[in-house]
Amino acid sequence: MIEFHLDARSGVSPYQQLVRQVRHAMRLGLLAEGDQLPTVKDVVARLAINPNTVLKAYRELEHEGLAAARPGLGTFVTATLTDGSLAAHEPLRQELRRWLRKARMAGLDEESIEALFTATFQADAQRGIA
Amino acid sequence: MTAAVRTRGLGKRYGRRWALTDCTLDVPAGRVVGLVGPNGAGKTTLLNMVVGQLAPTSGTIEVLGGAPGGGAAQLAKVGYVAQETPTYAGLTVAEHLRLGAKLNPRWDDAVARRRIERLGLDPAKKAGRLSGGQRAQLALTLGIAKRPELLVLDEPVAALDPLARREFLQGLMEAAAEHDLSVLLSSHLVSDLERVCDHLIMLLEARVRVAGDIDDLLAEHLLLTGPRRDPADLPAGQHVVSASHTDRQSTLLVRTTEPVHDPAWSVDRVGLEDIVLAYMTGGDRRPALEVIS
Numbered sequence: 001m002i003e004f005h006l007d008a009r010s011g012v013s014p015y016q017q018l019v020r021q022v023r024h025a026m027r028l029g030l031l032a033e034g035d036q037l038p039t040v041k042d043v044v045a046r047l048a049i050n051p052n053t054v055l056k057a058y059r060e061l062e063h064e065g066l067a068a069a070r071p072g073l074g075t076f077v078t079a080t081l082t083d084g085s086l087a088a089h090e091p092l093r094q095e096l097r098r099w100l101r102k103a104r105m106a107g108l109d110e111e112s113i114e115a116l117f118t119a120t121f122q123a124d125a126q127r128g129i130a
Numbered sequence: 131m132t133a134a135v136r137t138r139g140l141g142k143r144y145g146r147r148w149a150l151t152d153c154t155l156d157v158p159a160g161r162v163v164g165l166v167g168p169n170g171a172g173k174t175t176l177l178n179m180v181v182g183q184l185a186p187t188s189g190t191i192e193v194l195g196g197a198p199g200g201g202a203a204q205l206a207k208v209g210y211v212a213q214e215t216p217t218y219a220g221l222t223v224a225e226h227l228r229l230g231a232k233l234n235p236r237w238d239d240a241v242a243r244r245r246i247e248r249l250g251l252d253p254a255k256k257a258g259r260l261s262g263g264q265r266a267q268l269a270l271t272l273g274i275a276k277r278p279e280l281l282v283l284d285e286p287v288a289a290l291d292p293l294a295r296r297e298f299l300q301g302l303m304e305a306a307a308e309h310d311l312s313v314l315l316s317s318h319l320v321s322d323l324e325r326v327c328d329h330l331i332m333l334l335e336a337r338v339r340v341a342g343d344i345d346d347l348l349a350e351h352l353l354l355t356g357p358r359r360d361p362a363d364l365p366a367g368q369h370v371v372s373a374s375h376t377d378r379q380s381t382l383l384v385r386t387t388e389p390v391h392d393p394a395w396s397v398d399r400v401g402l403e404d405i406v407l408a409y410m411t412g413g414d415r416r417p418a419l420e421v422i423s
Contacts, residue, residue, distance in 0.1 A: 006325070008324070008325075013345065013348060014325065015345075040307050041304055041307045041308055044300075044303040044304055044306070044307045045300050045301075045303065045304040045307075046300070047300075047325070048296055048299040048300040048303055048325060048326060049303060049325045049326060050162050050303065050306075050325065050326050050327060050328045051162075051303060051306050051307035052160075052161065052162070052328045053325075053328065054307075
């Protein structure tokens with residue numbers, strides 16, 4: 001089971017934040033096929049949000065084929081997003097750590113590292129489109 | 131589906147002053163509806179007419195398909211937590227529940243007891259000795275255990291500290307999810323309503339200024355910034371809510387259902403609070419804006 005949280009300042013609508021958090025948890029292997037999502041009642045009681053927000057998020061996940069409602073039981077994850085890529089996470093993480101160490105040794109502070117990463121990430125993504 | 135509240139040209143006058151005028155609304159059922167507006171905008175007047183405590187001066191109002199306050203069946207369907215979440219100071223918590231059971235034909239005693247127990251309220255304690263947050267929770271318990279189809283709350287969290295506010299809204303949302311309750315609540319703070327509501331009605335100076343689903347409001351309002359220009363030159367589909375200019379730059383909040391393609395504008399999304407504030411301060415009363423409701 002996962003726990004949702006909301007960031008009021010993110011500019012992303014609450015239902016989309018819930019959808020993203022489920023997808024994120026699925027990608028990281030925290031949620032797998034057959035796992036139950038928190039009930040609507042539990043989510044609204046915890047976050048003090050509108051029940052329709054949760055329903056909308058769960059409907060979207062159903063629409064994407066990632067979850068399904070079982071009447072009377074709740075909503076369950078019906079897919080796995082990690083594929084084979086989860087195994088690759090650990091070596092990639094280690095490489096990224098090494099890279100971060102190098103960046104710090106070169107004198108970059110956190111903000112510069114983040115800016116460099118984001119700019120490179122975006123430039124690379126754009127090259128992919130073009 | 132029956133609307134929770136349907137009004138046509140509804141108005142209420144006190145002496146010479148119209149507290150609410152020309153109010154036409156369709157509030158969908160099964161939703162959590164926020165009523166916002168500055169103090170004196172007409173929120174309490176509208177809510178009092180919804181629950182039948184006040185008769186309109188003009189126009190019509192239907193609540194869950196019936197006349198507000200029209201008979202016992204209608205009264206049982208609508209719950210009301212009035213301003214400052216009133217309780218009887220001299221009665222104990224348990225006596226409040228007994229009173230609720232005697233006065234309400236659909237009273238759900240199990241729900242009431244479960245809530246009181248979970249809140250940790252002492253049944254033998256007099257309501258006058260409870261904290262503000264506890265008193266609000268007691269009033270909410272009565273409203274929920276009545277098992278209405280529509281629960282109306284007037285500024286329920288205005289007097290509460292942030293923690294009590296959160297706990298109150300958690301309880302309210304849990305009840306809305308559990309009992310398929312329609313909720314109509316007012317606040318002069320948008321931030322209180324942003325997370326809990328999915329439909330918003332904004333009153334300003336006794337009139338409905340804007341009403342709609344919050345997702346639509348968020349999707350349709352855009353902030354445009356660019357070189358200075360006259361808002362009157364905008365395409366027909368873009369309605370200006372507020373505009374400000376420096377000698378070089380214009381900043382406009384527009385409502386539009388179509389994407390903005392003009393490359394001169396940089397286009398940003400805006401939060402609900404900024405949208406509501408723009409309507410409050412916009413001062414732009416062009417006829418085009420009246421399309422909005």
